Amino acid sequence: MSEGIVLKAGRGTYIVQTDTGRIIPCLLRGNLKKNLTYPESTNRRHRVEQAKKRRETDPIAVGDRVDVTEEEGGRGVIEVLHPRRRSLSRQSGNERERQTIVANLELAVVVFAAREPNPDLWKLDRFLVLAEDAELDLLIVLNKADLAPPEEIEAVAEPYRRIGYGVVAASARTGIGIDELRARLKGRISAFCGPSGAGKSSLLNAVQPGLELKTGDIGNVTWKGRHTTVSTELLPLSFGGWVADTPGLRQVEFWDLATEDVGFCFPEMRPFLGNCRFADCRHRTEPDCAIRAALARGDIDQRRYESYLEMTK
Ligand SMILES: Nc1nc2c(ncn2[C@@H]2O[C@H](COP(=O)(O)OP(=O)(O)OP(=O)(O)O)[C@@H](O)[C@H]2O)c(=O)[nH]1
Ligand SMILES: [Zn+2]
Secondary structure (H helix, E strand, C coil): CEEEEEEEEECCEEEEEECCCCEEEEEECHHHHCCCCCCCCCCHHHHHHHHHHCCCCCCCCCCCEEEEEECHHHCEEEEEECCCCCEEEEECCCCCCEEEEEECEEEEEEEEECCCCCCCHHHHHHHHHHHHHCCCEEEEEEECHHHCCHHHHHHHHHHHHHHCCEEEECCCCCCCCHHHHHHHHCCCEEEEECCCCCCHHHHHHHHCCCCCCCCCCCCCECCCCCCCCCCCEEEECCCCCEEEECHHHCCECCCCCCHHHHHHHCCCCHHHCCCCCCCCCCCCCCCCCHHHHHHHHCCCCHHHHHHHHHHCC
């Protein structure tokens, strides 16, 4: 038996990459298969039963760790599904089912251009908040570093570094920062997101030539991936690690986070939350607000605070 990771999943067939680097098409062993149901089931009664059981539409997701036995003809059978450390999931069409988009996704790489176009920091903050809400680790990449002087990039990066975020200045064109990016991607599952034109595809191609992201007009989605039906695929990196190509997650535009949760998605606010006089403080004009006190002391950046206000309007 060998251990591996699921790169692709669909209709009872899975592509597994073993830890020794072999790529094997696999089926499921019967005892795992009994949980396998298809979301497109046309039988209404069957669909209702599925919904009642609240089970997942497929027991195995892209990113899952599995044990496989290899059979003749280069095929394999998935025998064991390892417990997930995390999972990014969405409600499927039937609102009581949850479907895992990517299991064990760890890192969101948020890509913005340093120039052309100039970074829209309000938009950047929104990406960060949504990734925080999904409990992902975060890396900010300021791409097109060849177009901006280092001081300008540093001025953008500094407030984010103070919060504790990693920021890499990179250029897909000149290769600046690409080694550092590789080091951050190594050994784990990452997803790239950011506005159109920031250079996500170019960066991935610089990280590993030939690594292709699917493109497509997916429309607006959330980190939870609602409104998208495009399936995810893991692209293996030659130096170890995977990039989750989840086209629907590449451009997060849709806003779908409860106002009271937004504060927790600003890491610099977390230490002060719960210290305001009013439990339901909105950190605007209320007296004895711990967030505004932190702002006055300079512990919270004014512009980030304004982003918070904007998101909780
Ligand atoms: N000067 C410069 N241009 C870059 C760099 N990286 C990407 N570009 C250019 O920026 C444009 C957008 O790059 P893409 O890689 O297509 O951007 P993307 O983020 O994948 O865009 P979408 O596929 O629309 O989401 C292209 O014209 C690239 O040639 C860079 O480091 N420096
Ligand atoms: Zn407050």
